[in-house]
Amino acid sequence: MKISFSRTLAAGAIRLLSIAAVALSVMATSATVQAATLTIGGKNFTEQLILSEMTAQYLRSKGYDVELKNGLGSVVMRQGMESNQLDVVWEYTGTSLIVYNKVTEKLDPQQTYERVKELDGKIGLVWLNPAALNNTYAFAMPGKMAREEGIETVSQLIEKFRANPDMQFAFDMEFVGRSDGLDPMEQLYDFHLERRNIKQMDPGLVYTALKNEQIDAGLVYTSDGRNKGFDLKVLADDKGFFPAYAATPVVRKEVLDANPKLADELNALSAKINDENMRDMNAKVDIDHRAVSRVASDFLKQEGLVQ
Known part of the structure; x- marks a missing residue:
């Protein structure tokens, strides 16, 4: 009986130690994750x-x-x-x-x-x-309009603007005031937009306005799927204004x-x-x-x- 009792105690102790080890293992795993x-x-x-x-x-x-x-x-x-x-x-x-x-x-x-x-x-x-x-910036035009007028670059767009000073350009809210935005671009490409030429709107609305030919040109993102989906002509930045993004x-x-x-x-x-x-x-x-x-x-x- 003594041997049996001792074995029982030993077995119980082993079970308790096993349970404790499992608990510690679970806690350690939980801490890891x-x-x-x-x-x-x-x-x-x-x-x-x-x-x-x-x-x-x-x-x-x-x-x-x-x-x-x-x-x-x-x-x-x-x-x-x-x-x-x-x-x-x-x-x-x-x-x-x-x-x-x-x-x-x-x-x-x-x-x-x-x-x-x-x-x-x-x-x-x-x-x-x-x-x-x-995902750099770019100027884009309605595709049909760009093809009809043979416009491929920003410089060609600006030449068109000089001959048609009532053209409408759309930009998102940030670009007009940013240090890498409209002002330095005007300096590099030698043009100036008056307030009446500028429409500021949400970026998504710029795409809609271009698609519907409600504007002549607008600021887009080069990685945007709507450029192709809406048949927009993304113009070459021929003077290298926009940096890498x-x-x-x-x-x-x-x-x-x-x-x-x-x-x-x-x-x-x-x-x-x-x-x-x-x-x-x-x-x-x-x-x-x-x-x-x-x-x-x-x-x-x-x-x-x-x-």
Whole structure:
């Protein structure tokens, strides 16, 4: 009986130790996958809505707790990063170079990236690997109008304007006042628009106005699917005014330090994005009227980034 009792005690102790070991293992595993809370910011146009939504879904699949704040203006989003209210955003190299860092020197795409990486790094904002996506600005005309008049370049558009000073141009709300916007472009191309020539509107409405030939020319994004879908003629920037705008994930340094895998995870995402598939996603939202969340989800699954 004594032997049996001892064996019982031993067996019970082993069971208790096993249970404790399992509990500790579960706790350790839970601690490993415990999600950091990340706040992702996005701007107020289709491409940014897609990129921010895509990033939120992707990082949630990696175990992070994510809060999404999109629909922001460029300056507001930048302020959010500098004040630690946002952790991860997709930013464009040209925007940081000219608007935030006030650099007016003409740089090639790689120089632009290296410069903003250096300058923003000084304030704790880390530029990761850029996507193969250059969403720069361009002037566009209704395709039929451009073909009839043989207009291929911005210089040719300006010549037409000089002969027809009542032409109407449409811009988004930011471009007219930006340091990389209308004023320096007027100086380079040697023209001037009066107030009566300018219509300021939401970027989406610029496309609608061009499609309906309600304006003569408007500011568009080169990666927007509506350029092709609405038969718009994107004019060559023959004097090289617009800088490179490579879309890149930007993260606060302290957030990267606290989440050692985050940089590699975001670089894996940016490696899958390019001009062609971004135009396709933009068109699905703007022309086919698909939900941003669905377009983002489909892309992540298609590229094998989520299950």
